[in-house]
Amino acid sequence: MRTVYVNGNYLPENEASISIFDRGFLMADGVYEVTSVLDGKLIDFDGHAVRLERSLGELDMRAPVSKDELLAIHRELVKINGIEEGLVYLQITRGSDGDRDFIFPSPDTNPTIVLFTQNKPGLADNPAARKGAKIISIEDIRWGRRDIKTVQLLYPSMGKMMAKKAGADDAWLVENGFVTEGTSNNAYIVKGNKIITRGLSNGILHGITRAAVLRLAREAQMEVEERNFTIDEAKTADEAFTTSASAFVMPVVEIDGVALSKGTPGRIATRLREIYIDESRKSAI
Numbered sequence: 376m377r378t379v380y381v382n383g384n385y386l387p388e389n390e391a392s393i394s395i396f397d398r399g400f401l402m403a404d405g406v407y408e409v410t411s412v413l414d415g416k417l418i419d420f421d422g423h424a425v426r427l428e429r430s431l432g433e434l435d436m437r438a439p440v441s442k443d444e445l446l447a448i449h450r451e452l453v454k455i456n457g458i459e460e461g462l463v464y465l466q467i468t469r470g471s472d473g474d475r476d477f478i479f480p481s482p483d484t485n486p487t488i489v490l491f492t493q494n495k496p497g498l499a500d501n502p503a504a505r506k507g508a509k510i511i512s513i514e515d516i517r518w519g520r521r522d523i524k525t526v527q528l529l530y531p532s533m534g535k536m537m538a539k540k541a542g543a544d545d546a547w548l549v550e551n552g553f554v555t556e557g558t559s560n561n562a563y564i565v566k567g568n569k570i571i572t573r574g575l576s577n578g579i580l581h582g583i584t585r586a587a588v589l590r591l592a593r594e595a596q597m598e599v600e601e602r603n604f605t606i607d608e609a610k611t612a613d614e615a616f617t618t619s620a621s622a623f624v625m626p627v628v629e630i631d632g633v634a635l636s637k638g639t640p641g642r643i644a645t646r647l648r649e650i651y652i653d654e655s656r657k658s659a660i
Protein backbone atom coordinates (compact mmCIF):
# COMPACT_ATOMS: atom_id res chain seq x y z
CA MET A 376 0.00 0.00 0.00
CA ARG A 377 1.23 3.47 -0.89
CA THR A 378 2.09 6.14 1.61
CA VAL A 379 0.63 9.49 0.54
CA TYR A 380 0.96 13.05 1.85
CA VAL A 381 -2.07 15.06 2.97
CA ASN A 382 -1.90 18.45 4.70
CA GLY A 383 1.31 17.80 6.63
CA ASN A 384 0.87 14.08 7.28
CA TYR A 385 2.33 10.96 5.68
CA LEU A 386 -0.44 8.33 5.76
CA PRO A 387 -1.38 4.97 4.25
CA GLU A 388 -3.48 5.79 1.17
CA ASN A 389 -6.66 4.30 2.69
CA GLU A 390 -6.39 6.55 5.75
CA ALA A 391 -5.96 9.83 3.85
CA SER A 392 -9.03 12.03 3.49
CA ILE A 393 -10.19 15.56 2.70
CA SER A 394 -13.46 17.41 3.33
CA ILE A 395 -16.48 16.84 1.06
CA PHE A 396 -16.68 20.67 0.99
CA ASP A 397 -13.20 20.96 -0.50
CA ARG A 398 -13.39 23.38 -3.45
CA GLY A 399 -11.17 21.09 -5.49
CA PHE A 400 -13.96 18.49 -5.29
CA LEU A 401 -16.95 20.85 -5.62
CA MET A 402 -15.59 23.37 -8.14
CA ALA A 403 -12.36 22.07 -9.67
CA ASP A 404 -10.79 24.99 -7.77
CA GLY A 405 -7.31 23.54 -7.69
CA VAL A 406 -4.00 23.24 -9.49
CA TYR A 407 -1.60 20.36 -9.95
CA GLU A 408 1.81 19.24 -11.17
CA VAL A 409 3.20 15.90 -12.25
CA THR A 410 6.94 15.31 -11.86
CA SER A 411 8.60 12.21 -13.26
CA VAL A 412 11.11 10.05 -11.43
CA LEU A 413 14.04 8.24 -13.07
CA ASP A 414 16.67 6.33 -11.05
CA GLY A 415 14.77 7.38 -7.90
CA LYS A 416 15.39 11.07 -8.68
CA LEU A 417 13.14 13.95 -9.73
CA ILE A 418 13.17 15.26 -13.32
CA ASP A 419 12.75 19.03 -13.98
CA PHE A 420 11.64 19.64 -10.36
CA ASP A 421 12.53 23.34 -10.49
CA GLY A 422 10.43 23.95 -13.60
CA HIS A 423 7.41 22.27 -12.04
CA ALA A 424 7.81 24.22 -8.78
CA VAL A 425 8.05 27.54 -10.65
CA ARG A 426 4.99 26.77 -12.79
CA LEU A 427 3.05 25.72 -9.67
CA GLU A 428 3.85 29.06 -8.04
CA ARG A 429 2.62 30.85 -11.16
CA SER A 430 -0.62 28.81 -11.35
CA LEU A 431 -1.32 29.58 -7.67
CA GLY A 432 -0.59 33.28 -8.21
CA GLU A 433 -2.94 33.54 -11.22
CA LEU A 434 -5.77 32.12 -9.08
CA ASP A 435 -4.99 34.13 -5.91
CA MET A 436 -4.32 30.90 -4.07
CA ARG A 437 -1.88 30.63 -1.20
CA ALA A 438 1.04 28.18 -1.33
CA PRO A 439 0.72 25.93 1.74
CA VAL A 440 4.43 24.99 1.75
CA SER A 441 7.70 26.53 0.56
CA LYS A 442 9.60 25.26 -2.49
CA ASP A 443 12.19 23.61 -0.23
CA GLU A 444 9.48 21.85 1.77
CA LEU A 445 7.85 20.74 -1.46
CA LEU A 446 11.12 19.19 -2.64
CA ALA A 447 11.56 17.44 0.71
CA ILE A 448 8.02 15.99 0.51
CA HIS A 449 8.58 14.77 -3.06
CA ARG A 450 11.83 13.10 -2.03
CA GLU A 451 10.35 11.55 1.08
CA LEU A 452 7.43 10.01 -0.84
CA VAL A 453 9.77 8.65 -3.54
CA LYS A 454 11.92 7.12 -0.79
CA ILE A 455 9.13 5.66 1.38
CA ASN A 456 7.38 4.16 -1.65
CA GLY A 457 10.59 2.88 -3.23
CA ILE A 458 9.97 4.55 -6.60
CA GLU A 459 12.76 4.01 -9.14
CA GLU A 460 10.73 5.00 -12.20
CA GLY A 461 7.37 6.69 -11.92
CA LEU A 462 5.54 9.91 -11.17
CA VAL A 463 4.82 12.20 -8.24
CA TYR A 464 1.37 13.83 -8.45
CA LEU A 465 0.83 17.04 -6.48
CA GLN A 466 -2.46 18.88 -6.06
CA ILE A 467 -3.26 22.07 -4.18
CA THR A 468 -6.83 23.31 -3.83
CA ARG A 469 -8.36 26.38 -2.22
CA GLY A 470 -9.57 24.13 0.58
CA SER A 471 -12.88 24.81 2.28
CA ASP A 472 -14.44 26.85 5.04
CA GLY A 473 -17.02 24.13 5.63
CA ASP A 474 -19.75 25.01 3.13
CA ARG A 475 -20.39 25.47 -0.60
CA ASP A 476 -20.27 28.99 -2.02
CA PHE A 477 -19.19 30.49 -5.35
CA ILE A 478 -17.44 33.29 -3.49
CA PHE A 479 -13.87 32.36 -2.50
CA PRO A 480 -13.52 31.64 1.23
CA SER A 481 -11.47 34.06 3.34
CA PRO A 482 -7.80 34.16 2.23
CA ASP A 483 -6.69 32.72 5.58
CA THR A 484 -8.56 29.46 4.82
CA ASN A 485 -5.98 26.68 4.65
CA PRO A 486 -5.38 25.32 1.15
CA THR A 487 -5.48 21.53 0.78
CA ILE A 488 -2.27 19.85 -0.37
CA VAL A 489 -2.09 16.24 -1.49
CA LEU A 490 0.80 14.30 -3.02
CA PHE A 491 1.04 10.68 -4.09
CA THR A 492 3.41 8.56 -6.15
CA GLN A 493 2.66 6.32 -9.13
CA ASN A 494 5.06 3.46 -9.71
CA LYS A 495 5.77 3.11 -13.47
CA PRO A 496 8.58 0.69 -14.19
CA GLY A 497 9.52 1.02 -17.87
CA LEU A 498 8.76 4.76 -18.03
CA ALA A 499 12.02 5.43 -19.90
CA ASP A 500 12.16 2.21 -21.96
CA ASN A 501 8.51 2.48 -22.95
CA PRO A 502 7.23 0.02 -25.62
CA ALA A 503 4.58 2.61 -26.60
CA ALA A 504 7.36 5.02 -27.60
CA ARG A 505 8.94 2.39 -29.86
CA LYS A 506 5.59 1.93 -31.60
CA GLY A 507 4.52 5.57 -31.71
CA ALA A 508 1.09 7.06 -31.03
CA LYS A 509 -1.99 7.33 -33.24
CA ILE A 510 -3.75 10.68 -32.95
CA ILE A 511 -7.21 11.94 -33.84
CA SER A 512 -8.10 15.63 -34.02
CA ILE A 513 -11.01 17.10 -32.06
CA GLU A 514 -12.26 20.62 -31.45
CA ASP A 515 -10.65 22.47 -28.54
CA ILE A 516 -13.59 23.61 -26.41
CA ARG A 517 -11.64 24.13 -23.17
CA TRP A 518 -11.64 27.41 -21.21
CA GLY A 519 -9.39 30.32 -22.16
CA ARG A 520 -6.73 30.02 -19.43
CA ARG A 521 -5.00 26.80 -20.43
CA ASP A 522 -1.71 28.28 -19.23
CA ILE A 523 -2.91 27.66 -15.65
CA LYS A 524 -2.50 23.99 -14.72
CA THR A 525 -5.93 23.47 -13.15
CA VAL A 526 -7.59 20.17 -12.30
CA GLN A 527 -10.46 20.83 -14.78
CA LEU A 528 -9.59 17.77 -16.84
CA LEU A 529 -13.04 16.60 -17.93
CA TYR A 530 -12.72 17.58 -21.60
CA PRO A 531 -9.16 16.18 -21.92
CA SER A 532 -10.51 12.93 -20.40
CA MET A 533 -13.38 12.92 -22.89
CA GLY A 534 -10.87 13.55 -25.67
CA LYS A 535 -8.83 10.51 -24.64
CA MET A 536 -12.03 8.43 -24.62
CA MET A 537 -12.94 9.69 -28.11
CA ALA A 538 -9.46 8.64 -29.26
CA LYS A 539 -9.83 5.24 -27.65
CA LYS A 540 -13.21 4.67 -29.30
CA ALA A 541 -11.68 5.60 -32.65
CA GLY A 542 -8.89 3.04 -32.15
CA ALA A 543 -6.29 5.77 -31.54
CA ASP A 544 -4.08 6.62 -28.54
CA ASP A 545 -4.69 10.33 -28.02
CA ALA A 546 -6.28 13.48 -29.44
CA TRP A 547 -4.89 16.80 -30.64
CA LEU A 548 -7.09 19.80 -29.99
CA VAL A 549 -7.88 22.25 -32.77
CA GLU A 550 -9.05 25.84 -32.35
CA ASN A 551 -9.85 28.19 -35.26
CA GLY A 552 -8.24 25.66 -37.60
CA PHE A 553 -4.94 25.44 -35.70
CA VAL A 554 -3.63 22.75 -33.35
CA THR A 555 -3.34 24.04 -29.79
CA GLU A 556 -1.89 20.97 -28.00
CA GLY A 557 -2.63 17.36 -27.08
CA THR A 558 -5.09 16.37 -24.34
CA SER A 559 -2.20 16.13 -21.85
CA ASN A 560 0.89 17.07 -23.85
CA ASN A 561 2.34 19.67 -26.20
CA ALA A 562 2.21 18.98 -29.96
CA TYR A 563 4.96 19.24 -32.59
CA ILE A 564 5.50 18.52 -36.26
CA VAL A 565 8.84 18.12 -38.06
CA LYS A 566 9.65 19.25 -41.60
CA GLY A 567 13.17 18.41 -42.72
CA ASN A 568 15.43 19.46 -39.84
CA LYS A 569 12.87 21.95 -38.49
CA ILE A 570 10.71 21.39 -35.41
CA ILE A 571 7.46 23.37 -35.46
CA THR A 572 5.31 23.94 -32.37
CA ARG A 573 2.73 26.53 -31.33
CA GLY A 574 4.13 29.54 -29.46
CA LEU A 575 3.34 30.16 -25.79
CA SER A 576 0.15 32.06 -24.88
CA ASN A 577 -2.89 31.59 -22.61
CA GLY A 578 -4.08 29.04 -25.20
CA ILE A 579 -1.76 26.21 -24.16
CA LEU A 580 -0.03 24.87 -21.09
CA HIS A 581 3.59 26.01 -20.92
CA GLY A 582 5.02 22.52 -20.80
CA ILE A 583 8.07 22.01 -18.63
CA THR A 584 9.16 19.17 -20.94
CA ARG A 585 8.52 21.47 -23.92
CA ALA A 586 10.95 24.06 -22.54
CA ALA A 587 13.65 21.44 -21.93
CA VAL A 588 13.18 19.66 -25.27
CA LEU A 589 13.28 22.91 -27.30
CA ARG A 590 16.47 23.95 -25.48
CA LEU A 591 18.08 20.55 -26.13
CA ALA A 592 16.96 20.61 -29.78
CA ARG A 593 18.59 24.00 -30.32
CA GLU A 594 21.76 22.78 -28.59
CA ALA A 595 21.78 19.81 -31.00
CA GLN A 596 21.68 22.28 -33.95
CA MET A 597 18.08 21.45 -34.84
CA GLU A 598 15.98 24.35 -36.06
CA VAL A 599 12.96 25.35 -33.95
CA GLU A 600 10.05 27.44 -35.22
CA GLU A 601 7.32 28.51 -32.79
CA ARG A 602 4.20 29.09 -34.88
CA ASN A 603 0.68 27.79 -35.45
CA PHE A 604 0.10 24.78 -37.69
CA THR A 605 -3.04 23.05 -39.00
CA ILE A 606 -3.98 19.37 -38.95
CA ASP A 607 -3.60 19.33 -42.76
CA GLU A 608 -0.03 20.60 -42.44
CA ALA A 609 0.62 17.99 -39.73
CA LYS A 610 -0.66 15.17 -41.98
CA THR A 611 1.92 16.08 -44.65
CA ALA A 612 4.80 16.63 -42.16
CA ASP A 613 7.83 14.33 -42.10
CA GLU A 614 7.25 13.47 -38.44
CA ALA A 615 5.23 14.49 -35.41
CA PHE A 616 5.57 14.02 -31.67
CA THR A 617 4.30 15.16 -28.27
CA THR A 618 6.04 16.04 -25.01
CA SER A 619 4.95 15.71 -21.38
CA ALA A 620 6.46 14.97 -17.99
CA SER A 621 4.77 11.56 -17.92
CA ALA A 622 5.65 10.39 -21.46
CA PHE A 623 8.79 12.48 -22.21
CA VAL A 624 9.01 12.67 -26.04
CA MET A 625 6.37 10.45 -27.69
CA PRO A 626 6.57 9.91 -31.47
CA VAL A 627 3.28 10.28 -33.38
CA VAL A 628 2.88 7.89 -36.31
CA GLU A 629 -0.67 8.58 -37.47
CA ILE A 630 -2.98 11.61 -37.57
CA ASP A 631 -6.69 11.15 -38.44
CA GLY A 632 -5.88 7.87 -40.20
CA VAL A 633 -2.96 9.26 -42.25
CA ALA A 634 0.39 7.55 -41.58
CA LEU A 635 3.44 9.74 -40.93
CA SER A 636 7.04 8.70 -41.61
CA LYS A 637 5.80 5.34 -42.94
CA GLY A 638 3.90 4.69 -39.73
CA THR A 639 7.04 4.34 -37.60
CA PRO A 640 8.63 6.77 -35.10
CA GLY A 641 10.60 9.47 -36.90
CA ARG A 642 14.35 10.01 -36.69
CA ILE A 643 14.18 13.40 -34.96
CA ALA A 644 11.51 12.39 -32.43
CA THR A 645 13.47 9.25 -31.56
CA ARG A 646 16.71 11.21 -31.19
CA LEU A 647 15.04 13.90 -29.05
CA ARG A 648 13.57 11.24 -26.77
CA GLU A 649 17.05 9.76 -26.23
CA ILE A 650 18.65 13.17 -25.64
CA TYR A 651 15.89 14.28 -23.24
CA ILE A 652 16.04 11.08 -21.16
CA ASP A 653 19.88 11.10 -21.06
CA GLU A 654 20.09 14.77 -20.07
CA SER A 655 17.25 14.41 -17.55
CA ARG A 656 19.02 11.53 -15.84
CA LYS A 657 22.15 13.68 -15.53
CA SER A 658 20.35 16.69 -14.03
CA ALA A 659 17.82 14.77 -11.87
CA ILE A 660 17.78 15.69 -8.16
Ligand code: PLP
Binds near residue numbers: 581619620621
Ligand atom coordinates in the same frame (compact mmCIF):
# COMPACT_ATOMS: atom_id res chain seq x y z
N1 PLP B 1 -0.45 20.38 -22.22
C1 PLP B 1 -1.40 19.91 -21.41
C2 PLP B 1 -2.81 20.26 -21.65
C3 PLP B 1 -1.04 19.07 -20.33
O1 PLP B 1 -2.00 18.59 -19.51
C4 PLP B 1 0.31 18.74 -20.13
C5 PLP B 1 0.73 17.89 -19.01
O2 PLP B 1 -0.05 17.45 -18.22
C6 PLP B 1 1.28 19.25 -21.03
C7 PLP B 1 0.85 20.08 -22.06
C8 PLP B 1 2.74 18.93 -20.88
O3 PLP B 1 3.30 19.66 -19.82
P1 PLP B 1 4.57 19.09 -19.01
O4 PLP B 1 5.65 18.89 -20.04
O5 PLP B 1 4.90 20.17 -18.06
O6 PLP B 1 4.13 17.81 -18.38
